[in-house]
Amino acid sequence: MIKKFISYYRPYKKLFLLDFICAVIAAFLEIGFPVIVNKVIREYIPQKELVLVITAIIALLGFYLMSALLQYIVTYFGHKLGHLIERDLRKDLFKHLTEQPFAFYDDRKTGELMSRITTDLFEIGEVAHHGPEDIFISISTLIATFVLMYLVNPYLALITIALVPVISALIIYFNKKMIKVNKRIYNRLADFNSGLENTISGIRVVKAFSNETFEQDKFEKLNEGYKDAKLEFYQVMGLSHTTNHFLMKLLSLVALLLSSYFFIKGYITDYSDIIYFILLTNVLIRPIEKMNAVIESYPKGIAGFKRYLELMHIKPTIVDSEHATELTVVNGEVEYKNVSFSYGDDKHVLSNISFKIQAGQTVAFVGPSGAGKTTLCNLLPRFYDIDKGDILIDGKSIQSVTLSSLKENIGMVQQEVFLFNGTVRENILYGKLNATDDEINEALKLAQLDEVIANMKDGIHTIIGYRGIKLSGGQRQRLAIARMFLKNPPILILDEATSALDTKTESDIQASLEKLSKGRTTLVIAHRLTTIKNADKIFVVTQDGIFEEGTHEELLSKKGLYASLYQEQFQSI
Template structure:
């Protein structure tokens, strides 16, 4: 994702966001044009008065002076009103564009696949959707405005100055491209430094998030100082990068100031020489000086805007990098809805390996599951048990073979309809920050209060919920920290009860619980699995004795399958695993 793009490419990608607000942009630029009127008219008024005073002092009446003063006062009022609308309307437009970009980025996050999140730090993504887009408001407003005003002033000034003295004008305007060429090195280095600063900001965000989510582990090991030292390394690197960016910015500003001074000297010396030779009169010379001062002020504004411009370009570039990240799992062109699901599932010569992996995790898997069956999957760690189940909702796509639900290839089904028919209960329960009711309703956002309560009762969660201070409206805390493991698991089961899917995946749902919590959760799971096609990844083998089919999965694929009694009689791998886990359970019960 770290590719350097040219500014013109980034601006082309950014321009479509103006389309919705093109009339606001037009009004903003019109008001910006009005704000330049005073700057452009004042030198002409002074030129007129000076020439009148020197050539026809008697003709310079009080009426003319007051009329010009009133005219200029009117322009100042127009300037003030236009400036108000530019500051207000322009900033609102910039904020709306930033909001649109943040919406699109968040929406794209939802489409990206599991593999993307496996290889990307969440803190970096948070940085892209917050910090990187903060400068977009100012950039979206000021970029067209500043360049429009500068272009207008330079064009009008060139025409007026050319009419006064074309040769002096040409000499002065030659300095502008020379200044742009001289500052190009610093502009390029500023852009690179700002991007490194954004990346490091993401690293700091990721480190802070990691530390705060694991703060209980940090404190339990008394490793606060270690964490502070780790954070200090990243923080000092951020300081180093920022210092470097400001060094380039200082060089950029120093170079432009040199050219600023050179052009001022050139105007004064050159204009004086032309005035001595009679090629320019004093009134025109004063107007010339004022216009050049206005031009240099515009250039200084562009220089000051350069930092903001480079920050905006960096934000747009990092936005585009994520937006250009293609989702690996997408709907086929003629994908169909999955409806009226029976629950028959077939694996036909399925193989799978991760995109960044060399070896296959699963190879040539054949499996037929009839609706309503409970399939338990056991085997050593790393044998692909979870991966096998994650292929069903297409969290990953098979690299060979196919998976069918009710005879339909899941790749030919719409992702949303496929996943809406599958419920998952995992070992690592994730509860969103909010209330118990909101977390249960995540299974069906339009559910009634009665439906939520029924689901909680089915999951064995209603009784403990009613003992909480706010009952169903109790705040669960960040990631559900205010609840025990068993309580969180029962809420996650209630969530699936509410969803009511025909296909279930239970990924070691009880392995992290104590015996009492496991017993309660196991009872809830037995109710949940009734009448549903269920895949159970088991850690404690004593909990799957009633499974219809038990699959023993190893690096070589499915090496054994059958009922508990059949596999025990065969005295193979399952028999050995079962004996080992039973002995461990007996030891745990003794303690």
């Protein structure tokens, strides 16, 4: 873990050295204060050398000014170093998360992942800045101060320094306790963020069912759990601070008692040595206080970094094969060969599915809910990887081509439309980031959205709100369709693409989709069977696999499951 943490310093070696060297110099300037004061008290004042006293004071002033400058460098550039490392950690984690397949997100809460990429990394920057320099400075200052104390009186120095291991042991003890507590805090905070994100994103459902009180009670439990974990941390921190504070004051008292005793007994002959020794004791306390400050940030940072590594160690299960090639010049022939798939349990959603779609054909998948129609289509762009069998595009296994080129050649409009909180233009551009205005306008026209946009106050630059809340359901669906028109891929997957549209708009969009489908391979998942009458082939999917296949007329003539489903819908109209 430490080796991995240190690797994040490499790009900022110069910045780290600047911060580290300045911090060390500033620390040793602190030791210079008792040395100069001892010189003044021991020699200059008894000899009434006022000029030398003033010279020493000017030297001390210079020390303080230099120390102030060094403290600025350490504060600004040190925190800059810490933040840059925090930024890099966040960038790596975000990249890692975007490379994970759908299955990764199926079992995780959005709020928890947000907590991992934000809160968990806040304290790591502080540890990155203060950790190495504070530990080094504390040890160096302790050694240097001990040497100066030893020169005053070896026995006095040894007796005084004996308390340091006791304080250090307590620091280590409380440090371990706080790491454990901090891990619980991060877990509680992840639950807290997840619950909060869930409630706020679903606030319309909450209010529609008048469940505000239920959500408030649920939030109260999460809030209390987080509070309890924080209070436990503060309790441990309070015990740590109190104990260390008492021991450090005790250190000063021990130094005063022992130095006085040694002077009275004649082991120390110069009273100025008593003052010098007490001043050195105060310097000795500072690295201990610094270690005590580290104890607050270190457990938080380490707990956060451990959780960061937990996520980073989860390797993406769907990646390019070693010899993956680009999928180019796609005609659109699709073939499923004995495909089996399950969502990680023993029950297979799909078992030994085989069929072939000719390039340019429009095929439809119909059947009862839960039969695996959407799953079947999600396997084509490798949102999930199959357990057995193979899927081919133009005779090439999708496992043998790069993921990026595979997805570039497949366009998908899903039943549940997701729009980003931005403008109409930004959402459409997601289909083709470098699209021209003419291409955007053509996509809007094909999706029957141009007139709607023209009537908006800000036109294509209208902010649509969180998940497109300012648009109607039909407008959201058409915006997603426009995004797919702009991408213009050779293979299309339409998962209930017109489900949220009124009859008139659905008819218009259906005509546009049929026009777009000419010369392209299109996979349609539909519950409204009237929308797929013109499909080249229809597959009736059940939990047992593909139950029937054929054209609309062929399936009706068979008077099987498709005919039954069609008759039910026809009678309900």
